[in-house]
Amino acid sequence: MRLPNMTSLYGRIFAIFWFVMFLVVLVVLALPHFDPRKTRDIAPPDYDRMLQVRDRLQHVFSHQMDLSHILERLEERSHRGAEDNKQRLFITDRDGNILSSHRRPDFMQRALRNFVTTIDDPLQPQQKLYGKTMLSGPVPIQLAQGDFYLYVGMKWDEPPHFLLQLFDHPFRLLFAVMLVSTPLLLWLAWALSQPARRLEKAAQRVAQGIFEIDPDLERGTSEFRQAGASFNQMVEAVNSMISRQQRLLSDISHELRSPLTRLRMAQALAIRKQGDSPDLARIDLEAQRLEQMIGKLLELSSMQVDSHLTREVQPLSSLWEGLLMDSQFEAEQRGKTLCVSDIPDRQVICHPQLLMSALENIVRNAIYYSKNTIQVRLEVKANRLHILVEDDGEGVPEEELDSIFRPFYRVSTARDRHSGGTGLGLAIAESAIRQHSGSIRASHSALGGLLVEVSLPLLKDK
Structure with missing residues (x-):
């Protein structure tokens, strides 16, 4: 499977993050320059309108020719403009002194005086906001055969008051910009992490034994599209490999039936011709054992073929309640006692027949080798099911505890032919548990015999 180039991916994430942060800083630094209360050049359309007024x-x-009369007329017009929310006109001399017939200056005249002092070059008109009035000027004008400067005050409705508050408080401005950019960054983080989450969930499904391809993995950034395509190819290859191996085992088991049948027929003919003999009886016994082994192999292969593709959600009680009741009945028939704890009310994703066969083989093994008592406990710890099956039999030597799950392995103390069994029961159980992402181990039981502990992942509670 080809993994995504994490260096390239992280580089892309950091590049986008720093680009967004650069834009945020740029906006924070640039916005104050758009504050209308700062002196700035007049836009060409506004300057053309001032020239038309001039x-x-x-x-x-x-x-x-009477300047005082002109000033009175302009002031009357300015006051009417103030009442009608229109433009107001002001005249200054070449030295920047405000010419007015009123002795007591109003707010706009005081604002004009402040504005005039900010003008460095009369040939470069400026504008600045005072309250809700935008002052613009100066523009050269000739009145009463004299040279003066014209200033215009216009009602200003923009920007809104809250923007001016932001301009006055840089931290508020920074907070507002971050408030706008944070959802963008969160969305960016979510969009970049979605392919990783899909890949993680797909890997978890495979870990649970669910080998299914996911077309959604081949979406997102190029790195994750490549990784998703490789992951799906890996799943298909594993499915094909497992299916071929399991079918090969099934075919071999079936093929062994033919020579075994011919052997049993030859043995029957020999008995008919020569009568019973110890040698022929031994041949018959070994043929029976071989038939049992082949039967177990066929059972194992039939359960495992495509078992990794067939998974469903099952309550624990529906899997093992009937099986444990039958096991209790079987133990009673042998004069033994099987004690079973309550089955937890939880669910597991599984191949039902495999898990039922696994527990059945473990419990039957305990019943067979126990003396009087068998205990089966089912416990839930950290979202995993722990099954403990123990008996009071002779147990298994310490050095052989790890070997009893190997196919056809027989414990040294049980090698005599009267012990029965083919050595496949615990191997079948171990294979089934492993296919369900579980674990199985053997140890000494407090009852004196063997303790087999199984751990399986459970479906999370909603």
Whole structure:
């Protein structure tokens, strides 16, 4: 499986993150320059309108030689403009002194005086916001055969008050920008992490023995698309390999039946011709044992073929309740006692026949080799099911505890032919448990015999 290039992926994430942060810082640094209360150049359309106002005034007062009369007319017009939320006009001399017929200056005249002091070059008109009035100027104008400067005050409705508050408090501005950019960053993190989550869930399904391809893995960034395609190819290859191996085992088992049948027929003919003899009886016994082994192999292969593809959610009680009741009945028939704890009310993703066969082989092995008592306990710890099956039999030597799950392995103390069995029961159980991402181990029981402990992952509670 080809893993995503994490260096390239992390590099892309960091590049996007720092680009967004750069934009945030750029906005924070640039926004104050758009504050209308800061002196700035007049836009060409506004400057053209001021020139039109200047030309209109020069035309209206072209024959008026009394400057005081012109100022009174302009102030009357300015006051009417203030009441009608229109423009107000102001005149200054070349030295920047405000010309007015009123002795007591109003707010706008004080604002104009402040604005005039900020003008460095009269040939470069500026504008600045005072309260809700935008002052613009100066523009050269000729009135009463004199040279003066014209300033215009316009009602200003933008920007909204809250933006001015942001301009006055940089930390508020920074907070507002972060408030806008945080959802973008969260969405970016979510979008980049989704393919990783899908790949993680797919790996968890495989760990649980569910070998299914997921088309969604081949979406997202190029690195994860490649990794998803490789992951699906790996799952298909594993499915094919497991299926071939299991079918090979099944075919071999079936093929062994033919020579075994011919052997049994030859043995029957020999008995008919020569009568019973110890040698023929031994041949018959070994043939029976071989038939049992082949039967177990066929059972194992039939259960395992495509078992990794057939998984379903099953309650623990539906899997093992009937099996444990039958085992108790079998133990009673042998004059033994089988004690079973309550089955937890939980669910497991499994191949039902495999898990039922696994526990059946473990419990039957305990019943067979016990003296009087068998105990079966089912416990849930850390979202895993622990099954403990122990008996009071002779047990297994310490050095052989790890070997009893090997196919056809027979414990040294049980090698005599009267002990029965083919050595496949615990091997079948171990294979089934391993296919369900579980574990199985053997140890000495407090009852004096063998303790087999199984651990299986459970479906998480909702």
